[in-house]
Amino acid sequence: MTQAATTPLPAEWRDFFALTKPRVMTLVIFTGLCGLLAAPGDIHPVIGFAAILCIAVGAGGAAALNMWWEADLDSGMKRTAKRPIPMGRLDPKDARDFGLMLSGMSVMIMGLAVSWLAAGILAFSIFYYAVIYTIWLKPRTPQNIVIGGGAGAFPPMIGWVAVTGDITAMPILLFAIIFMWTPPHFWALALFVQTDYAKVGIPMMPVVKGEKSTRWQILAYSVLLVPLAAAPWFIGETGAIYGVAALALSLAFLALSLPVAFRQSEANDTMKPEKRLFAFSIVYLFALFAALVVDAVARNQGILA
Template identity: 60%
Template sequence: MSLAELRDGPLDDAAAFGGQGEVGDYLALLKPRVMSLVVFTALVGTLIAPSGIHPVLALVAILCIAIGAGASGALNMWYDADIDAVMSRTRSRPVPSGRVAPGEALTFGLTLSAFSVGILGLATNWLAAGLLAFTSFFYAVVYTMWLKRSTPQNIVIGGASGAFPPMIGWAAVTGSVSVESVTLFLIIFMWTPPHFWALSLFKRGDYEDAKIPMLPVVAGEDVTRNHILAYSVLLAPIGVAPWLLGFASPIYGAVAIVLGLVFVVHAITVWRRREGDEARKAAVSLFKFSLVYLFLVFALLLADSTLAPLVSALLPGGMA
């Protein structure tokens, strides 16, 4: 379906008569699958922050971050309905399919954004709320409305929006930004380009059809593979940084080193396999492993923070 056909079809019908969306459609606007990993990293940032926070306030903080992230997804779907209709993996979303009217998606996103920022500020502190507001603005306006359609570096700069949640969680507990929270930010920031460029390699046709200037479309697949390898090599030591900076144990450091090396091996495989089905399989494999990598790094940080005090207490003299 072309952009013109979309405007004359589902979007026009939805705008004129209102969407026929059900609860599930509005939940889909929040991009729950995409945002689940974002929310998990925010949870880790909240739970490993020093001094701790009351469990109820921690729950409120995580819910606010989740709602704010979902609201950004709704605003993204509202603005990107035209190109979503062209891409095979997004054309069934609620807005391009006509199940939710564009205006309804916009109102839904703006309302949830304001609600999540306000409640987070009242429940924790206004630094965390300000970071959440900035993250939503950055994703919905800077990335979605500007970068995504204008530069092949869209995912590099725009990736910052997905890297803020653990920093928001940390700020909700401590009321500050620290080296530790910046490190968590950097892990996600450096992870984002190879993750999405791997996706863009095996979904290049979609981006071409939607006229999105992703790196493979603008600079070619070989340049994209070079960039993936470079960012993967940079990511590996940053993933180990929590141990090097002293807020994670040597066990975390050892596992992070292994995970980083596996990530680089996947990137090298993508760099070497440049044609045919083998090239596609390598890109898919890197994309899937990148999800595992980010989850394991943050899960290990959480386990390390939770178990280290327990192990220390059980050691001889630990209970003295």
Template identity: 60%
Template sequence: MFRSIMPPAATLPTVADWRDFLALTKPRVMTLVVFTGLCGMLAAPGGVDPVIGFTAILCIALGAGAAGALNQWYEADLDGLMRRTAQRPLPAGRMERGSALHFGVGLGAFSVLFMLFAVNLVAAAILAVSILFYVLVYTVWLKRRTPQNIVIGGAAGAFPPLIGWAAATGDVALLPVLLFALVFLWTPPHFWALALYMETDYKAAGVPMLPVVAGERVTRRQIGLYTIPMAATALLPWMLGLTGWLYGAVAAITTAVFAAMAWTVATRTTAARGDAMTPEKRLFKYSILYLFLLFGALVADRWFA
């Protein structure tokens, strides 16, 4: 019998195509990042030149994509252990790690420099901080070390409204700071709802998410607790007179729905695992819609109310 000299199919080198590079940028996450950045820009006083505005949003998108690529480069081993992420380009073997690293670094550097020379220094500086925070603070430092990874790391996804506002005005004011705080406080209940029904994946990968380290009961209580300051922050722009009645009405209604769903999750004792549409999964999905509705109302209030 002759033994084949060809390596098994799984070990044959593969060449990544454009879809793999697009997947590195986490396009679904990027959508929300770009939207909140755009809304921060459109809510700013005085308006912005369309070309400058388009450039700023492009830079925000490229910066978010760079952060996503570097996150996947660093976490390729973890992604390969979780069902939700096992088919990403690196753990699936469709791309070499070096390619992801070079792509992420190049995209990040280009986005910051483009923002600097085409928009303004303040927006470029905040964009650079957001990329570095997500990669170095959240991905490298916090993700594998502490169950507070989402709490502190949530700041990474909260920068886009600040960047958008700074792109339009060249500075930072109270309203975009409140929007930053809103996203920052929204992040823990959003991700912990996901972690409750993906606990098995995180446990298999050794990621110290709160349900893995402290258990479901503590996680549910924390979701309820973090929803309280998040809800207050969502209403603050209207209460302080920074927005009009339209934003206030939408914020009150959508936040009440969020709070009710979070209360259901916080007081539930049944395990959250599985593919069924559980309260945890409903809260996670609604939390994404919630930000879209809230930031959309902010722009509508600024331009039409």
């Protein structure tokens, strides 16, 4: 039982903010915004702001529910032991209620201010992360992050739908890119924190299948990511700015996955290959979606055909 379950300390606003996983939320907000900005058509700035705010609040609500459910697991892992609930700064029930409030409010406002299709996708993304991934997949299968990766892939689709009002090939591709990016991104992290997962019994890929299998799967997903990331250019939905950037970034991602797969690192190398890949994977997604927006602006201005 965690300290939070017995004698919770007075909570501060920072503790509630920490429940929303602000670092993860940054990437969620950015990809959602890029989906909105790159989508064809116009949206009123106020409605656009409301859409991004709802994506952020919904993601924060799902994260809070994740931390509530996994409080005992978090207390057993070095990487997460200082989160608000394990440290006893928040009562678990308060965290749960906070997550439910944020989740419900974000979906309702999205529906009323933007569209009910966007709200429906947002609601499903919250359910996907808080229930399908956190409660069902994560404690049961090493494929948890493969299937569960869909939770983080919804924001650009929601942003796109907020503008266009429908689901076409392009938002599905944006979803698929993040879906394919998630396993090598997360497994690179899991490789150097696998002892934490093993200690609390979470069946992450390196723990269950071993490092060798995980490293080869990282390479396989990195190979598949190259044509998938460039697919919007191949089907004519983007121009050369995005296409060239997607190929360059994806090939760099693949190049960094090779030493992970083949364990090409020096004994005294303080920056191990998996750490390099994990760090670059974050830059990769930011740069890829930034290129998507730059390409869309250039095309709208007639700079590119």
